[in-house]
Amino acid sequence: MKVLFLLNDGFGIGGTITTTFNLGSALAERGHQVEVLSTARRRDVPHMPLHPAVRLMALVEARTDHPDYLADDPLRGRPARFYPKADYRSSDYDRMVEERYARYLAASDADVVIATRPGLIAYAGRFAPDRMIKIGQEHLTRLQQRKAMREELPRHLRKLDAFVTITARDAEDYRAHVRLTDTELTFIPNSVPAPVVPPSHGRDKIVVAAGRLVQGKRYDLLIRAFAAVTAERPDWQLRVYGQGKLRNELRALVAELGLHDNVLMMGPYTPIETEWAKGAIAAVPSDQEPFGMTLVEAMRCGVPVVSTDAPYGPAEILQDGMDGLLTPIGDEAALAAALLRVINDDAQREAMAAAALKNAQRYDPALIAEQYEQLFDRLAARKAGRRRWWPRRERPAPPQPVLGPAPTSAVPTVDALVTADDELLLADSAELNWWRDDDKVPVGGDLTEGTWQLRTPDGAAVRAGRLDTRALIPGTAKRVQLPYRLSDGCLGLRVWDRPVYAEIATVLIDADGLRIAGRLVGAEPAEPVLELRSTETRELPGSVTDTGFAVRIDALPAGTWQLWLRYAPGEPAVRLGRFLDDVARKDIAYVFPPITTGGVTMQPHYDANNEFSIRVTRR
Secondary structure (H helix, E strand, O other): OEEEEEEEEOOOOOHHHHHHHHHHHHHHHOOOEEEEEEEEEOOOOOOOOOOOOOEEEEEEEOOOOOOOOOOOOOOOOOEOOOOOOOOOOHHHOEHHHHHHHHHHHHHOOOOEEEEOOHHHHHHHHHHOOOOOEEEEEEOOOHHHOOHHHHHHHHHHHOOOOEEEEOOHHHHHHHHHHOOOOOOEEEEOOOOOOOOOOOOOOOOOOEEEEEOOOOHHHOHHHHHHHHHHHHHHOOOOEEEEEOOOOOHHHHHHHHHHOOOOOOEEEEEOOOOOHHHHOOOOEEEEOOOOEOOOHHHHHHHHOOOOEEEEOOOEHHHHHOOEOOOEEEEOOOOHHHHHHHHHHHHOOHHHHHHHHHHHHHHHHHHOHHHHHHHHHHHHHHHHHHHHOOOOOOOOOOOOOOOOOOEOOOOOOOOOEEEEEEOOOOOEEEOOOOOOEEEEOOOOOOOOOOOOOEEEEEEOOOOOEOEEEEEEOHHHOOOOOOEEEEEEEOOOOEEEEEEEEOOOEEEEEEEEEEOOEEEEEEEEEOOOOOOOEEEEEOOOEEEEEEEEOOOOEEEEEOOOOOEEEEEEEEOOOOOOOEEEEOOOOOOOOHHHHOOOOOEEEOOEEEEEEEOOOOEEEEEEEEO
């Protein structure tokens, strides 16, 4: 069969995009023709990986400076007639978009059309020919839709052949509130493919959370709960991956609670499976979780999950006490207690990890695609007995220009692995070379310290694939080669190669200043002295500790001060920072509170080279 998915934005990052691409790729693997129609195109290449046999098309160009942007279309900006105003994305739809949908669907030769949001369900019901099998999907829950949308949606659902929810509880809710006679109402969960990286070994003391930084995900609850965790287990770390409108608010909360050594704000990351595999525990603190893609993603990487019992997905995914723990919604103390329970019981954590890996297999895309195929067959058989059904026939291409198909990757995509022996392995890297940012030609031989980018022989950038860098987490390598994803999605490399490292472990901040404790790698400390360098150089005595060194810094004059450690008499000073782990950009991940003392404000921070500095301004 030919299957057409209708998607608001196929070029971004999000749960609906992920599950659509997963299902589309699985159907393509099983021999179906698959096309994804994105309402808008916001970039040339999609963020999310997509099977090369799946065609990603777009109706309109969203970038106003792009040649395909139709600023002069007379229908642009005129209100859509049939797109529900109560749909959360209704502002993306005007008469121009609507007219294109009507023409595209009328001319499509698809056997099946699957609409992924209420407004697109309305379009499928109105514009898709009766010869198509029309399916709608609910990627939220009925109660998450606006009241006006809940009232309007049933009349659109009655024009479909089937309506699919992603949890059994949501299907029950729809049955209780919506009368559908000719529309089959069923539930089929989302799918998550098996990761291509090895599962987590569970030895690294890391809790991982990932998702949009928005109110309903409740990362504020998780961060506050983790403050209680670190009070008992300061050796554990929380990493939060994602982007969203609460980014700055959550970073401020980390600083306010003094969690700068324990909570890392990692930013967006895709594909995420390598980061799940670094975790010993996954955390999902949401108030609402219609399905729970992050739960299944973590479980497929062999990571047990501590989640709130949010409606509706977590309780259908987790077996409480077996592959994870469920806690009451909004209960900070219960979330902290559940995390500590798993943290403090190594045997239980290991058993939960094994159960998570096994139980998550039921969400494999091949199994979910098979359920959809069974639905297609049921609907086709039922449709064949109705007068309005007729077999597919060839249709001409849509008369309006359509954008696509988008390349799944305009440049080569390379996976990277750092081995336990600190060796960097690149997949499919034949004829590729490392280039320095400021060089015009590739450089051969061993790479010196600095920032590099992988490129083709003609200088074109290479996209970053899966970057498995968990071997760097213990921080024992003296020569670090850390592959990382640049802001444009391409593959970069950070190399640190120093005879001696002054590696910061903790930064303790109080009202008068800060105390830095760390370890020395490559030498032994003896009578350490801290050099603070700005327009002048100041020296402060340090001390030798059981684990390395410590220094105390009180008020400083205005300026930006670099920190250097002269670790022994007669030895050269070395720069303080964090280098020997898997986090490429400490300036993004670590959030320090300002210190106001002695008439100045001191702002500690890591720079782009992961070196530690203090910016001082007068109050």
